[in-house]
Amino acid sequence: MKYSAFTLAYEALRGHADWKPAWREPEPKAEYDVVIVGGGGHGLATAYYLAKEHGLSNVAVVEKGWIGSGNAGRNTTIIRSNYLLPANTQFYEWSMKLWEGLERDLNYNVMVSQRGVLNLCHSDAQRDAFARRGNAMRLNGVDAQLLDHSEVRAMLPFLDYDNARFPIRGGLLQRRGGTARHDAVVWGYARAADRRGIDIIQNCEVTGLTIRNGRISGVETARGPIRAGKVGLAVAGNSSRLAAMAGLRLPIESHVIQAFVTEGVKPVVDCVLTFGAGHFYISQSDKGGLVFGGDLDGYNSYAQRGNLPTVEDIVEGGVALWPGLGRLRVLRHWGGIIDMSMDGSPIIDRTPIDGLYLNAGWCYGGFKATPASGWCFAHLIARDEPHPLHAAFRLDRFAAGMVIDEKGQGAQPNLH
Numbered sequence: 001m002k003y004s005a006f007t008l009a010y011e012a013l014r015g016h017a018d019w020k021p022a023w024r025e026p027e028p029k030a031e032y033d034v035v036i037v038g039g040g041g042h043g044l045a046t047a048y049y050l051a052k053e054h055g056l057s058n059v060a061v062v063e064k065g066w067i068g069s070g071n072a073g074r075n076t077t078i079i080r081s082n083y084l085l086p087a088n089t090q091f092y093e094w095s096m097k098l099w100e101g102l103e104r105d106l107n108y109n110v111m112v113s114q115r116g117v118l119n120l121c122h123s124d125a126q127r128d129a130f131a132r133r134g135n136a137m138r139l140n141g142v143d144a145q146l147l148d149h150s151e152v153r154a155m156l157p158f159l160d161y162d163n164a165r166f167p168i169r170g171g172l173l174q175r176r177g178g179t180a181r182h183d184a185v186v187w188g189y190a191r192a193a194d195r196r197g198i199d200i201i202q203n204c205e206v207t208g209l210t211i212r213n214g215r216i217s218g219v220e221t222a223r224g225p226i227r228a229g230k231v232g233l234a235v236a237g238n239s240s241r242l243a244a245m246a247g248l249r250l251p252i253e254s255h256v257i258q259a260f261v262t263e264g265v266k267p268v269v270d271c272v273l274t275f276g277a278g279h280f281y282i283s284q285s286d287k288g289g290l291v292f293g294g295d296l297d298g299y300n301s302y303a304q305r306g307n308l309p310t311v312e313d314i315v316e317g318g319v320a321l322w323p324g325l326g327r328l329r330v331l332r333h334w335g336g337i338i339d340m341s342m343d344g345s346p347i348i349d350r351t352p353i354d355g356l357y358l359n360a361g362w363c364y365g366g367f368k369a370t371p372a373s374g375w376c377f378a379h380l381i382a383r384d385e386p387h388p389l390h391a392a393f394r395l396d397r398f399a400a401g402m403v404i405d406e407k408g409q410g411a412q413p414n415l416h
């Protein structure tokens with residue numbers, strides 16, 4: 001059933017008799033051409049583009065819990081393409097272009113809201129770095145605007161300007177950046193993939209990888225073995241665990257990062273805002289809650305929960321920037337496991353095992369990458385060769401000294 005205003009009106013008149021589940025719950029088949037491990041945004045997007053762009057629909061997405069139960073359903077929904085280095089700029093800008101057409105493509109309202117992403121600067125040196133990044137973005141065809149103190153003040157009058165510990169000098173604004181509703185993205189890709197024949201298999205943990213003579217031939221799961229010609233890993237914070245099943249050690253560490261949402265208030269902040277002098281960023285959800293977050297908890301973990309010292313650090317940053325925030329109550333607070341690569345940039349590549357592909361290393365910022373990541377990973381898996389857009393995201397770049405050290409963006413905690 002195609003979703004539209006007409007369908008909605010028609011169903012309303014008929015008492016909503018014909019709505020079907022948005023995707024099926026199939027039993028796993030004995031064999032698929034491709035098995036994607038991980039039903040987050042990246043895994044589902046990969047499956048969708050495998051079917052749409054490459055005509056491969058004998059594909060399963062195998063998820064240990066429910067789809068979106070990982071970081072896809074836990075992030076703070078920011079999308080942007082304000083990167084400095086060419087490899088990242090091109091990739092994230094392609095993602096932004098896919099976001100801009102995603103609702104029409106998926107026939108699903110993923111609530112893309114291009115409300116702008118504003119990174120604040122608090123020193124002359126930081127402003128110079130932002131000017132450099134903004135220039136690089138514009139040279140690469142990405143929109144960027146450097147704002148001075150008074151322009152920021154006109155936009156966000158409620159921040160602390162006059163008595164501030166970290167005076168606001170200006171900011172770098174990407175107007176086309178913004179937010180998208182994270183779980184709608186998961187559901188939209190799931191529904192669109194299902195409509196193209198992809199099997200989405202939930203509650204099916206992958207417990208082993210079947211490898212013979214250096215080639216993968218399937219996966220072991222909690223619901224029995226599944227044979228596969230090719231297997232793609234898109235398990236974010238669990239990447240090291242899955243890779244270990246193939247005897248691989250990845251240049252990735254898993255860390256916890258937390259996020260928070262306050263009680264709903266009237267519209268107050270109409271962009272995504274990042275503090276440049278501490279670990280804090282914030283936006284407002286369509287329901288009115290202020291959604292905010294900050295830095296990593298600072299130790300390796302596979303637990304989806306964080307600790308109070310980090311909560312204190314994040315709230316301190318928030319109140320230093322915006323004192324009025326201290327009057328709001330936090331309603332919910334959670335954590336997710338993120339896959340930190342050593343240079344802050346992702347990996348989309350073949351592995352040394354034939355037929356086994358890796359999509360990982362998304363650090364704090366993989367939500368915005370979801371469309372391009374799926375698009376590129378599907379290309380790699382279908383053709384067994386990288387697309388130029390992600391050719392630099394190689395697994396061996398750390399050994400080869402070809403790191404993409406985007407520390408001004410990718411690994412910078414307060415610039416999600």
Ligand SMILES: Cc1cc2nc3c(=O)[nH]c(=O)nc-3n(C[C@H](O)[C@H](O)[C@H](O)COP(=O)(O)OP(=O)(O)OC[C@H]3O[C@@H](n4cnc5c(N)ncnc54)[C@H](O)[C@@H]3O)c2cc1C
Binds near residue numbers: 039040064079363
């Ligand atoms: C608090 C927080 C805030 C964030 N904010 C932002 C932001 O504002 N903007 C941004 O761009 N990014 C943000 N991120 C990062 C972003 O959410 C992730 O980089 C991205 O979601 C990772 O890709 P994914 O969606 O496929 O991962 P996930 O949703 O984590 O998908 C991986 C899936 O693999 C499954 N899995 C794991 N092991 C197995 C197994 N053995 N068998 C089967 N399935 C398995 C998991 O259950 C999970 O569903 C944030 C992350 C967190 C935690």
